[in-house]
Amino acid sequence: MRYRAPDLALDTRFEAELVIEKSQFIAWLCHAPTPEAFETLLKAARSAHPSASHHCSAFIAGPPGEQTHIGFSDDGEPGGTAGRPMYQALSGSGLGEIGCVVIRYFGGTKLGTGGLARAYAQSVNKALETLPTREIVERTSYRVKVDFAQEAQTRAYFDEQSAPITGADYDGQGVTLTVAWPTDEPADFTVLESRLKSALDIQRVKT
Numbered sequence: 001m002r003y004r005a006p007d008l009a010l011d012t013r014f015e016a017e018l019v020i021e022k023s024q025f026i027a028w029l030c031h032a033p034t035p036e037a038f039e040t041l042l043k044a045a046r047s048a049h050p051s052a053s054h055h056c057s058a059f060i061a062g063p064p065g066e067q068t069h070i071g072f073s074d075d076g077e078p079g080g081t082a083g084r085p086m087y088q089a090l091s092g093s094g095l096g097e098i099g100c101v102v103i104r105y106f107g108g109t110k111l112g113t114g115g116l117a118r119a120y121a122q123s124v125n126k127a128l129e130t131l132p133t134r135e136i137v138e139r140t141s142y143r144v145k146v147d148f149a150q151e152a153q154t155r156a157y158f159d160e161q162s163a164p165i166t167g168a169d170y171d172g173q174g175v176t177l178t179v180a181w182p183t184d185e186p187a188d189f190t191v192l193e194s195r196l197k198s199a200l201d202i203q204r205v206k207t
Contacts, residue, residue: 001184003063005097006031007134011040016127020119022107027127032099035061035069045101053106056082056120059099060090063138077104081116089124095133100124139180141166141205142187147174150196157192161185178205 008014008031018025028045032038038059045055054075061069072083082102090098102123111119146154151174158165158179167178181187193200 001063001138002182003094003096003136004133005033005095005136007132010037013041013044014127014131016123016130018119018123018126019107020122021109021111021115023109023111023119024105024107025119025123026103026105027123028101028103029124029127029131030099031097032059032061033097035059035071037061038071038099041099042101045103049103049105051105052103054082054104055101056086056104057099057101058083058087058090058124060087060096061099063096063136064091064094066096077116077120078113081113082120085117085121086124089121089128093128095128095131096136100127138183139163140183140187142179142181143176143203143205144179144189145174145176145201146196150198151175151177153195154192157195 006014006029010031012030014029016027028041030037030041032041038061042055042057049055054077056073056075056077058072059070060066070087072087074080074082086100086102090100102120144154154177155165163179163181165177166180169176189200189202
């Protein structure tokens with residue numbers, strides 16, 4: 001599976017700001033491959049803005065469509081007016097591994113439930129408009145054992161397939177390469193065997 005996610009280092013954030021009826025909405029987005037990564041963002045927001053009226057949040061800690069590692073919170077706003085609209089904005093973006101906190105400073109004018117829902121969704125969408133993203137490719141690891149003389153050609157083949165080598169173990173018989181193969185491509189190594197003119201010892205790494 002391939003999908004896009006925030007192109008942000010862990011423990012960093014992307015920020016956008018919106019003012020509606022004198023209330024200030026500050027949206028923080030982060031790369032959240034795990035719920036713990038999102039929690040780091042939420043703690044940072046509360047620490048940086050301790051006097052804010054609310055710290056509402058939503059996250060998808062997995063690929064688009066993830067149903068287990070997700071969450072959202074209204075943080076004291078009327079039920080369904082903050083966290084859920086924020087989550088819907090994240091889900092509608094088609095991005096995965098993403099977390100968001102919207103920090104609100106109340107400006108004195110009540111927005112009503114519909115106005116609040118629109119404001120929180122707009123805050124997230126404004127940040128999403130310019131958020132840098134990168135492609136995430138889900139992969140399965142395989143161990144491929146080859147002779148020393150075959151190593152360079154084997155590495156070149158996997159480079160052509162955009163399948164990175166993540167490890168190499170050498171012994172007296174040759175080298176065992178660990179390769180991260182894209183899960184959305186069939187794991188067919190017959191082309192490599194044809195190039196090397198020999199059958200290969202290939203094992204899938206159990207996780």
